[in-house]
Amino acid sequence: MAVKTGLDVLIEDKEIYKTFKGNVALLCHNASIDSNYTHAALKFKELFGARFVKLFGPQHGFATDVQDNMVESDHIIHPYFNIPVYSLYSETRIPTDDMLDGIDHLFVDLQDVGCRVYTYIYTLTLLLEKCSDKDIQVVVLDRPNPINGIDIEGNILELEFESFVGRHAIPMRHGMTIGEVGLMHQKYWVKEQANLKVIKMQNWNRDMYFEDTKLPWLLPSPNLPRAESSLTFPATVLFEGTLLSEGRGTTQSLEIVGHPKIEPFSFYENHMLSVVKNSKLEGFVLRPVTFLPTFQKHANQVCGGIQIHVTNKFTYKPWRVGQILMRELYHYLAEDFIWKKPPYEYNHTELPIDIINGSKKIRCWLENNDSIEMLEAFEDLEDYKLQLNEIKIY
Known part of the structure; x- marks a missing residue:
């Protein structure tokens, strides 16, 4: 049975759709498609009409056409949708007050890859932090972790090395969906919570790899053209x-x-x-x-x-x-x-x-030509596993 993403659930479940009364915005990219390959922005235009007022893009841009790290995207008026597209990988990674003005529900539909060094989960957590004192509901349309939701691997990030490829104390292979990242963020990483809703997938199990979902794969960033x-x-x-x-x-x-x-x-x-x-x-x-x-x-x-x-x-x-x-x-x-x-x-x-x-420990490990047993010793994951068990929704 094919997995239904949060986007598919929103499209098909009219009762969920009816709960969103005000103006809506959408943070999305190239891989934000439904099971029929239709882009989320097209579905939002169909679902919400004139209430669909703004688009946002993460790193690599709304169109997912920008290649490299720290190569930023511009803000534009979209030539087809005729609404603003704000880049959250620009002079700012945090949406400004003006960008968020007039929004009641901000939907997030981004395909993550299950790895700490991937910026979309941090675009989400910065957005949640910005919206913690605003009357805006952040709605994550959940998508699969393509390398499954069971296996976790790697050392926990030391916060002195915080960057836009590592804001939180998680391992390299984190085992969460992007919706679960949002829930983890709200439970453990901040004091002031935002109004967060996760629209869960249907038929997704934690042991699934992307090929098991029977969903179409579109590249979520320019250099990941294949699910493999x-x-x-x-x-x-x-x-x-x-x-x-x-x-x-x-x-x-x-x-x-x-x-x-x-x-x-x-x-x-x-x-x-x-x-x-x-x-x-x-x-x-x-x-x-x-x-x-x-x-x-x-x-x-x-x-x-x-x-x-x-x-x-x-x-x-x-x-x-x-x-x-x-x-x-x-x-x-x-x-x-x-x-x-x-x-x-x-x-x-x-x-x-x-x-x-x-x-710094791992660089020293390899420069010293130390053993694999010493590498494995860096994987102190028990506390993280306990936190993960508390927020799992699948």
Whole structure:
């Protein structure tokens, strides 16, 4: 049985629809579609007519056409809907009073990828904080966590490394839907609560991966064109903190990593084969590849590297795979391995790799070439699991 997203439920359940009496706005992006591929904004125009007064877009823009971190979108009047589209990845990540003026219900329909280093959940939590003293109902139209709602992985973010890819004390693979992130935020992370409503999905179970939902996948950001890429994302996004390519500018973005100085076959045979075997990690295959990025890092330079192929998603641990791959590349490339410098996602002081990891400890771990057992020791998740159990709605 196919999953019905919060958007589908809103469209089909006239009793829920009737509860929204005033003006409505919608925060959405390219992946905000119903089960028939119809964009949420079109459905809102149909449902609410003249009461549909404003649109908002997150990072990458309402159209999801802007590529990189800290590349901002403009505010516009939409040429078809003839209403304002306010960018919440612009000179501000927080909606202003003027942006929120005249709104009674602000709907949020964003496809998250289940990873801490993905900004849409922070667009939601900043919105909730802004609306805590306003007479605005924030309504999250819930969507699946594409890498399931059971498995959690990685260290908990240390708040001194707060950025727009990590505002809250959660692990890299957080196991929540975006609606549950909103509920977690309201219960544990703020003192003043907003008027939050989550329209739950139907037929979604926590053990589902995206392919199990029978829903259509549209890219939620420009470099995740395939649902399968969300499985490799918690591993490959780590390399945003380096000057290695994570495959942007190729057709396999965030599934491959590489650098012009890597000879892929010798690196794989002499380094990764034994490391993977000794790690006892399962559910994936690393394959030596050669690729040519057409933009961003090492544009138009041939790179050697590794592609991650997930062969068993139930046993695959992306965070650990990514950290071990980075550890080996750090020592293989030596002086050619370079950490990216600040700023990164509006943090102007800390190294981007530490911002992504939410800690300095993991960078020190890999620079010291320490063991996988020491890496696993960073995953102190019991308190988080207790909090998660308190807010689960599925």
